[in-house]
Amino acid sequence: xxxxxQTIRLFAKDITGDxxxxxxxxxxxxxxxxxxxxxxxxxxxxxLGPDPFTAVLSGLVGCTLTTLRMYINRKxxxxxxxHCSVNMLQETEPFRTSIFRTVSFSQPVTDEQKxxxxxxxxxxxxxxxxxxxxxxxxxxxxxSPK
Numbered sequence: 207x208x209x210x211x212q213t214i215r216l217f218a219k220d221i222t223g224d225x226x227x228x229x230x231x232x233x234x235x236x237x238x239x240x241x242x243x244x245x246x247x248x249x250x251x252x253x254l255g256p257d258p259f260t261a262v263l264s265g266l267v268g269c270t271l272t273t274l275r276m277y278i279n280r281k282x283x284x285x286x287x288x289h290c291s292v293n294m295l296q297e298t299e300p301f302r303t304s305i306f307r308t309v310s311f312s313q314p315v316t317d318e319q320k321x322x323x324x325x326x327x328x329x330x331x332x333x334x335x336x337x338x339x340x341x342x343x344x345x346x347x348x349x350s351p352k
Contacts, residue, residue: 217237218237219237221234221235221236222234222235222351223235223243224351230244230245230249230250230251230252231243231244231245231251231252231254231255232244241255242254242255243255243256243257243258243261244256244257245257259294262336263292263293263294263305265332266292266305266307266330266332266333266336267290267291267292267307268332269330269331269332269333270290270307270309270327270330270332270333271288271290273326273327273329273330273331274288274309274323274326274327274330275288277322277323277326278323283315283319284313285311285313285315285319286312286313287311287312287313288309288310288311288312289309289310289311289312290307290308290309290310290327291307291308292305292306292307292308293305293306294306305336307327307333309323309324309327
């Protein structure tokens with residue numbers, strides 16, 4: 207069976223951001239509201255929200271945990287509390303980023319469950335996004351934002 211290559215636009219409406227005069231905090235507009243990204247004080251911000259790297263890693267944490275929860279619920283396993291921690295390391299020569307992720311559970315899980323949950327975590331959609339090939343097509347617009 208031959209599968210057709212699929213291209214999917216994930217959001218019906220673009221995620222947008224605005225940065226105003228002499229500030230570091232960025233107001234991000236998403237489908238149901240707003241959030242603020244900001245730099246820490248040592249980078250000129252006021253630390254009013256997560257910095258962009260924290261936001262990316264937070265997405266990985268959120269996706270990991272919700273994907274695991276869906277799988278655990280579907281299997282009917284009695285695993286109640288999940289914890290995920292992440293951090294990253296950047297090397298400059300050659301440029302390379304490593305993300306370290308640890309998942310833990312509040313109660314014992316079997317070796318078979320651990321093996322399966324590790325596979326599920328490694329294959330959550332955001333992990334696949336971050337490990338896949340990413341192309342960023344950036345354009346400048348002459349139009350004023352609406």
